[in-house]
Amino acid sequence: MTIVNNRGKRFRVPDATIKRLPLYLDKLILLQQAGVQEVSSRQLATSLDIKASQLRHDFHYFGGFSKPGRPYLVDKLVPALREIIGIDEPVPIVIAGAGHLGNALANYRNFERQGFPLLGVFDVDADLVGREIRGVTIRPMSELADFIRERGIRLGVLTVPLDVAQIVADDMIAAGVTGLWNFTPTEIKAPDHVIVRNERLAVGLMCLSFKTKRIGMPEEMR
């Protein structure tokens, strides 16, 4: 992903760096709440179990946030990271599919806390339509596209059954969504200007299985 930092230089920010930004922000918010004013790259990195040079290297993509010799100011870094991640203003989301997973995600308060208020939940099931989840009414799937269009929503969560995943995705994309969080175990086809993030839950269990099988055994059997 190519960006221009605050000094006008152009960089390709690695995915690995992007993934660390939320971790930095999380820790910094905790420090802020604890009343901490300054933090060095070493302190912050150590608490996240990474190298200080990696943290500084990551920050360097965005032009850096301090001056040589001075540690980072927590109160400056938090809003700066929010702005870089794109959550300086609330980023509303919708959930398509109010099954078990959709329901669980709709109930997950952390998303709202982190800047992603849930504006709508949609399902085809007439029995579910009309019910409320944390104050959000489940609406018929047929209203999804108009809802997205009218409110200019950019991020959609896909928790529908496998066989309608692509159809619902197409619907959301046509309505203006540019980011899709796909929880169905299927590859979603999307145009280049749309970012699809696949969350394959079962992969997590398989990686655990692979590793636990091989740890704790005598070295020769691994």
Next chain:
Amino acid sequence: MTIVNNRGKRFRVPDATIKRLPLYLDKLILLQQAGVQEVSSRQLATSLDIKASQLRHDFHYFGGFSKPGRPYLVDKLVPALREIIGIDEPVPIVIAGAGHLGNALANYRNFERQGFPLLGVFDVDADLVGREIRGVTIRPMSELADFIRERGIRLGVLTVPLDVAQIVADDMIAAGVTGLWNFTPTEIKAPDHVIVRNERLAVGLMCLSFKTKRIGMPEEMR
């Protein structure tokens, strides 16, 4: 992660390779169901949007699954991958915490299908205890450790509230669990022989936010 392949050579298998194994298996099962007997590295790789040489390189860690000149046999590859991942036999799991997320995961049929039958769900809430989720009764959290010990369960899913996460984790580890799938936004401390996989859901949304903010803009503004 160091392993010994089927020819006695010792390797460190990269995490990136481990993560791809479930994807290979998934595609191969689909091919198997479609009655396909043979598949080349190119065919399989193309369908997964990766390079054929990467697939062969991945397979090479495990000694390879064919001979030069011959494509892979789907019916040989599927059980071989299952065995490598560690799901040639069912790997039972328990879920600690029957809140929204624990409930959703307990209802996720894919885990069972992929070889991870759910044996128990546990919660402290007396109102939840006794209820059934897909035939599995919710039990009191106080029974968790004994349950794990008696049935020799190796994998535990952690969907309890933040403030008790470490306590419940310690409990499971003491009872014999060697793999923890942590859905709480906290770093779990565990001994070396225990693998902890952190599933930080909000990170997914933040990565989407970061990228969608910068795509579709005129090049100069990214």
Next chain:
DNA sequence: TAGATTGTTAATCGATTAACAATC
């Protein structure tokens, strides 16, 4: 000033891709 700490480049490490001999 002396110690601390950043920004930034260079060195290292690891993962991906290419190339090709072996062989079916």
Next chain:
DNA sequence: TAGATTGTTAATCGATTAACAATC
């Protein structure tokens, strides 16, 4: 045999870590 395709090593690419001048 000729074309296809693997296993395997070498080349390339990218990410992490180290080093250090600048400077507070």
